[in-house]
Amino acid sequence: MSIVPVPSPDWLLKLALAAAKQLSDLAPQIKAQLEGNLIPLDFAVFGYRGTGKTTFLNFMRFGIPTEPPPTPSMEELDPFQIYVVGRRPVKVAGIYDVSGEEWKVHKKSTELTWPLWEEIFLRQTPRGIIFMVDHESLKQSKAALRYVINMIKRSDPPMTFWQRLFGGRQRQIARKNLKVFMLLVNKLDQWEKRSLTKGKILADYAEEIQDLHALITKNGGKYYQDEISAKDGTNCERAIQNFVLGLLAVSSR
């Protein structure tokens, strides 16, 4: 009769540690598998008024060009699906359609703010941001983009221990969560008459783009830019695919 040797506690501990490591490695993989299926993707679409945020969101949701009226405030959209090449349709939820109107801090103030965007950024903590610009209203669009950059960079106000414990550090969480930023230059259909190109338009945003690139790279994310016409749908599908694939790639890392 053979006697089974009793495994030493060291051996057991090593086995337990290896199993725990395996589990922690598996968790992101499982999460990546579920991403877009059970765990919906989320992102925010910002941009100055009239740059085509709602038109682009409508194209994402319905797949057809539309001409919506101006968005008066903010509204959470119903969940929808996006068909991604080579994958199952991904579920998108928690998206807000928000107005791009600036909000003056005081009546006589020249400082422009977009508090609704900040509210969405902190409430939704989106994984991606699409920022829309066009060839019109350069000054305001630049101010809006700068506002978004500062909004991402800004740190939390000093907090007590209990505030930190219960839902504090919201800005830090939002910043950490942001992995993909896409700058979309809209109204491509109007450029031919004015002999404009994406390069010419974005030349005015060089400083902001540089800051954004540094910010997103530091966060371990991806920065994209593209040209579209949300009104007639040109390049919209390409931009959507790139953005969603970027979100999925960064999420599964």
Place this chain on the structure above:
Amino acid sequence: MDSFPFVIISAKAGRGYGVDDVSAGISEHQLFAIQQSWAPGGQGWSRLIGAQFVRTIVLPNNSLGWIQLEVTPEHDEFGRRGLLLSKTSVIPSTLVSKFAEDYLATTPSSVRKISQRYMPRVLAQFFLGQLGLSWRMFWKRQTIITAPFSPTDDWSLVNAIIIRLFLSLPEFLRASILFSTLCLSPKNAGLLIGIPSEHLGAKADINLAKIKLE
């Protein structure tokens, strides 16, 4: 009723939506809450030009926003139509019934009479709808009043019916019940809402109490 603090928001060509006027007595938090939720959700206001309606929203400091809205025929510099004009009065939540009664009193007497005729049916439908789903909380269940919108109509009949329905609820509940007499999406619109039947199509599968007017 003009003695209460108010905010007027409208859209103008070259500026977009913005605050036209803010009276004294409105805190920064209240102003921000109004900016966040003064407008009902949904797209397609350009098909409802001329409609006048009312809605309520919750504001900080135990107050309510009583919002009177109008879909104006104006358009912005991009040619986009369906711009809204709103006047939000900041009122204590206990005064909402008084505001509703006053609003109903301003509607034409002919409209009030017709709306009165619909009330037994509307009330029956409302309470049946509320009892229909026991697993939902009472105030979570929306009641939609739907009717076709015609350009000659200003939606006053549906306004009157919803206000009457609101006033027929127990008084202690009224302060916590929000309504939108016209909206294009039931999301965050309150318990009692009006949606033009042209815009209801996609929501037909949602389990809601629907009341159709002839």
